[in-house]
Amino acid sequence: MNQRKYALEILSDAGMLGSKLASTPMVNSTHLCQDNSAAHSDPSAYRRLIGRLIYPTNTRSNISFAIQQLAQFMASPTHTHHTASLRVLRYLKGSPGLGLFFPTKSYVQVKAYSDSDWASCPDTRRSISGYCIYLGDSLISWKSKTQKIVSRSSCEVEYRAMVVATCVITWITYILEDLQYSYSTHALLYCDNQSITTSTPSWAS
Known part of the structure; x- marks a missing residue:
């Protein structure tokens, strides 16, 4: 499942079909903020472009952030x-x-990966959390969003990210039950913070 035609239309309309390729959607060290650089000459064009780029995130989790x-x-x-x-x-x-x-044959197990970027917003000092959830080998849900409050430690922000992912896992398991899709394996939730993994709560597995 892809949106190749739509992506090429965006590139054509923006005059970027002949542009140089980029290996990543953003520079890893970039933290965008409301900086003091010159205002964009055509804000409406920027809004239209971002509005059009939101749609491909339905199949392109790698540009969601x-x-x-x-x-x-x-x-x-x-x-x-x-x-x-x-x-x-x-x-x-x-x-x-x-x-x-989406493979034709796959085992039925919900697996989720959560991560966060502590205090990465220079304007508000809020953290950004994200998750991706697989059903077997198929990616079925993902999200990247700024957290609502300021966290005081990387451990705290990771827990908040895990809570959001756990809510989605619970919702997906309810859907599977409503569809009478039988499965016996527990849902798994992974994170990459050492302070979290040393004392993972019972609801995270």
């Missing part, structure tokens, strides 16, 4: 934000047909 970041500055985008949005287009050009694969 970048689009979530860029969408926060639609009110008053700057040259920095515009440059970052063009990098997403350059990344899409390298793999316009990338999407989701």
